[in-house]
Amino acid sequence: MIEKKTISNIILNRKILGNNNIEFYDDYLNICYVFDHGAVRGAGVSICSICENNKNSKFIFHALCTDLTDNDINKLELITKKYNTTIVLYFIDKNANIIKQLDLGNFHVATWYRIFIPYIIECKKVLYIDADILNLAPLTNIFKIDINNYFIAAAPDTKKTNKDRNSMLNLKNHIYFNAGVLLINIDKWINNNCSNKILDIVKKYGHKLVLPDQDALNILFSTNKDTYYLDKKYNRVGLWKEQNIKEKLDETVLLHFVQTKPWQEAWLYEKRPYIENLYAEYEKLSPWKDMPLEKKEKLSYHDKRKRATFMFKHGNILKGLYWYKEYLKDKL
Template sequence: MLTSLNKPSEAPEQSHPFHIAFCVDDHYCRSMGATITSIIDNNPGIAFTFHVFAFSISDDNRQRFSQISSKYNVATHIHIIDPAIFQPFAHISQFSYYSPTIFTRLLIPSTLRGITDKVLYLDADILCVGSLAELLPMDFGDSAAIVVPDADETTRRRCAALKLSSQRYFNSGVMYMNVEEWESQEITEKTIHAILQNGKDYRFPDQDALNVVLEGKIQYIDRKWNFLYDLIHDLEKDNRQMRNIGEVVFIHFAGAVKPWNNWCLHGSRDLFAKYHAMSPWADMALDAAPRNYKEMRMFSRFLMKRGKVLDSFKWYMKYLSAR
């Protein structure tokens, strides 16, 4: 049973809108729409400005995104990134190993400098189920960002691999960025260089690099601001309802299975469907069946857990043929 922070919470007085940024491609616009509507629904009285950073956005998704403004009286902006911005790094041989998309969110502070002094970056596989009132007035001090610890086991492994003396490691799916400090401390440039110099040794290139560069320059806050919910953990045990996760604000479905995968038959679908139905992407159906060989293999395992041996075998054969 899911417990969330759906309690009345008085919105803080705002002299400026609260800025939230996403970095997506067309495939993730649908899920981003649910993220945005979940934030709006749980935070009446807060003035938001939503930003999308992308290399390209289809006309259809542009139109849908703009509908959020008229429907919910919030501001929306699309920032199309010119790949030429990375030209200064092209001479570094390692640059060709990486898709420019992993650098996208590093461009948020420089783009929004002069527009806002702080911006919340969110992955598009997150749903908001509580109030942001406590987050808005947080004092950064001289920290470049406010972040949330990753899972204990991930933290242990990555701290050892990266030799982090702080023994702390954050998940970069939620980052509250201090624009001026981020820029003055040259976090973007240092992170790009860290990826290019050491990325082949990183398990998560951009996240690992951010942890190395930002060590000692960040504040950590409670995991309720980025609660990592692994659906595979439930489905491997054939638990189809959401676990009691206590009072959280952001649920981050960071694993390989997402709540918009209708085929997973997990209760998180209902939570996603609630906010999806409120978004301009509401007419787009959830994923009815696995779309790639990795999803096919997972679905075969889940079906076996449910005792559906024949169906499991059929999907395993599809996995083998698609691999």
């Protein structure tokens, strides 16, 4: 059963980076991430983007994490010094029984950590943000939204995802939301036992939860008017597939890099009008500046085709031919 006591038992350690003279979290704007070593780079740059675009606001950044290296932690501490802010790290026992119950195998089990947030962070309202999101404009207005009568505030997902997931999960008259940005009403969540209800959903639906925690959250909050729907500017998903990209980008507050991540080599091989260099600009302001792009250990034939096209485009004919040959071998 999920409650404050059981969740406190899965926290192996808590570490405060930066200012540790904090008495009441509600005196600040609270933002929470979930990440491991593989996602800390994106999360760190995300935190820098918030600090850059909200210089007159007081934030506390919380992170539920596993498998961080000393170097990861040192880089996060550099952020707190540069921006005079605070990052609180909660190290989660990934082998705890409650977490094993949630492991469906289709995503990293850490994706479920966000359902523990209300039992860990002692404040009235917290903004959860995925590690692959950039803040591009002042964020403070989202905290002014009145969600006293709602469990969460979230933005609708793309039309295609809305149609596909509602059909698969048999959700009627529901607007499927993306769980990459969630403004959470802590008291209402706890008082209504939401995390345990999610456990029940996992037991009932199992591998039908293709987008596991996101699907479960949509199921939980599909029957009543429990969700306050945010403007899509607070979680802009798949912008590069839309019309009027430039106009929508200009009004975007939180830009969500779903699928290929901008710190991965594969990012170079895909067209992203107007946003190709956005992440790189913020990364230059972070402790991850000058790091090489991450390379996949195993390339799909789609990856090989995109790599070949990239090489041809940049005049590297021999490498382009090599990767096109590899693409054809895999495809045929």
